[in-house]
Amino acid sequence: MPVLTDATTRARVGIIVLALLLLGGGATAYTLRTASGRTAATGTSAEPGFALDGGAGALYARDSATGRVARVDPAAPGGRTARGPACDRFHAAGGTALCLQRRPGVPARSYAIVLDRRLREVRRIGLPGIPSRARVSASGSLLAWTMFTTGDSYARSSFSTRTSILDLRTGYLVKNVEQLPLTFGGRRHHAPDVNYWGVTFAADDNRFYATVSTGGRTHLVEGDVAAWSARALRENVECPSLSPDGTRIAFKKRVSPGPRGPWRLYVLDLATGREHPVAERRAFDDQALWKDPRTLVYGYGGGVWSVPADGTGSPRLLAARASSPSLAAGPPAP
Numbered sequence: 001m002p003v004l005t006d007a008t009t010r011a012r013v014g015i016i017v018l019a020l021l022l023l024g025g026g027a028t029a030y031t032l033r034t035a036s037g038r039t040a041a042t043g044t045s046a047e048p049g050f051a052l053d054g055g056a057g058a059l060y061a062r063d064s065a066t067g068r069v070a071r072v073d074p075a076a077p078g079g080r081t082a083r084g085p086a087c088d089r090f091h092a093a094g095g096t097a098l099c100l101q102r103r104p105g106v107p108a109r110s111y112a113i114v115l116d117r118r119l120r121e122v123r124r125i126g127l128p129g130i131p132s133r134a135r136v137s138a139s140g141s142l143l144a145w146t147m148f149t150t151g152d153s154y155a156r157s158s159f160s161t162r163t164s165i166l167d168l169r170t171g172y173l174v175k176n177v178e179q180l181p182l183t184f185g186g187r188r189h190h191a192p193d194v195n196y197w198g199v200t201f202a203a204d205d206n207r208f209y210a211t212v213s214t215g216g217r218t219h220l221v222e223g224d225v226a227a228w229s230a231r232a233l234r235e236n237v238e239c240p241s242l243s244p245d246g247t248r249i250a251f252k253k254r255v256s257p258g259p260r261g262p263w264r265l266y267v268l269d270l271a272t273g274r275e276h277p278v279a280e281r282r283a284f285d286d287q288a289l290w291k292d293p294r295t296l297v298y299g300y301g302g303g304v305w306s307v308p309a310d311g312t313g314s315p316r317l318l319a320a321r322a323s324s325p326s327l328a329a330g331p332p333a334p
Contacts, residue, residue: 046119050083052092052328053117059297061304061322062090069099069119072304072319079319085119089131090324094140096168097328100131100147112145114168125173129162133239133287134324137201141168144199144208154197154238154285163196163210165225180223180230182212189232191215198239198287202246209240209249220251220268234273238263239287241296243309247271250278250288250296250309265298267309280307280315289325299323 046069054060054071061080063070069084084090087099088110097115102108108130114123129147136143143166151159165174174180177196182189195213202208208223212232220237223230238252247270252263262283268275278296288298290309297306297318304319318325 045121046085046115047083050081051118052095052097054328057291058328059291059304059318060084060090060092060326060328061319062087062324064302064321064323069097069324070319070322072322080322085113085115087113087324089134089145090326091134091136092326092328093136093138095328096136096140096143097326098134098136098143098145100134100145102131108148110147112143112164112166114143114166125166127162127164132161133163133198135199135201135287137205138203138244139205141205142166142201142208143168144201144210146197146199159195161195161197163199165199165208167225169205174225177210177223177230180228182221183229183231184219185232189214196221200240200242200249200287202242209242211238211240218254220249234268237268241288241290243290244293248309250290252284252286253277265296265307267296267311276311278307278309278311279313280305282315289327291327297325297327299325 059072060069061072063080063082066082067086068082069087069090070080070082072080085099088102089100091098095117097119099113099115101111101113103110110127110129110131112125112127113121116122127147129149130152132148133146146161146163149160149162163177178194191214193214197211199208199210206226210221212219212221217235218238219232220234220240221230221232236253241250249268251266253266255262255264263285265278265280265284265288266275267278286299288296291297291306294309295306296309302321303317304322304325305315306318307315
């Protein structure tokens with residue numbers, strides 16, 4: 001039988017104590033992660049009575065202080081009523097809402113949560129990555145979202161995205177828009193660096209516009225879900241937003257070279273190809289929203305702003321400490 005010295009005994013006791021501490025720490029960490037996950041899940045629900053029922057033109061946004069969706073109302077305390085679900089990105093139209101919610105833990109994971117007019121959950125999809133963009137078609141039938149799967153900013157030189165489209169009429173999910181055959185000038189484009197983001201839908205609930213990045217350049221593309229195809233239209237167009245009449249696109253345009261060069265907010269006439277900057281002259285990084293045929297709404301500097309689409313006027317602050325603006329057009333909740 002080996003003889004145990006005092007040093008050996010102390011070493012063994014130390015190992016046992018260390019093992020117990022590690023086990024206890026792991027259990028604590030697991031408990032915290034589980035509790036955090038429960039908190040995030042319950043935050044998906046809106047408070048009773050809060051719904052997409054603000055009427056035509058009602059503006060909703062994510063309240064930065066609480067993370068909850070709020071209805072912008074100048075008459076309410078703080079200028080809003082923040083009783084909606086907790087989302088990192090939010091968009092609503094046609095009585096349907098899309099809530100992108102980041103989940104705790106590493107690697108980064110999230111949920112795409114489909115909500116009805118009363119902001120009740122009807123479907124949940126687990127996703128890899130960090131929420132970036134969310135869009136719902138005017139009818140509420142098609143939903144699109146973009147996730148950062150590598151990196152967390154379009155200003156970085158190295159990032160990767162995954163964009164998905166969900167058809168609520170059929171339940172069919174296009175997990176990655178990169179699956180669509182892409183053409184440049186009528187020729188099929190094959191490249192491992194293709195990334196899509198910033199989808200906006202046409203009124204026919206089939207065609208869409210989006211950004212595609214490849215070869216270090218960005219392009220406006222027009223996609224056709226039924227024909228299962230996409231074609232590049234124009235260079236240096238990011239985060240497009242189609243006007244209600246389908247004739248113009250608001251977009252981000254890089255106005256100086258380099259991956260960190262600033263963007264400006266522009267409007268493109270699809271028929272003539274002419275484009276012009278709007279009166280928002282600050283560096284811009286959002287997917288604008290058409291409040292009406294004459295007005296754009298967007299996030300900047302931690303607030304929600306509006307500006308005329310024709311290049312006149314000046315930016316106007318609609319809601320401080322807010323992001324993800326959305327117009328919840330659609331039938332009122334029963």
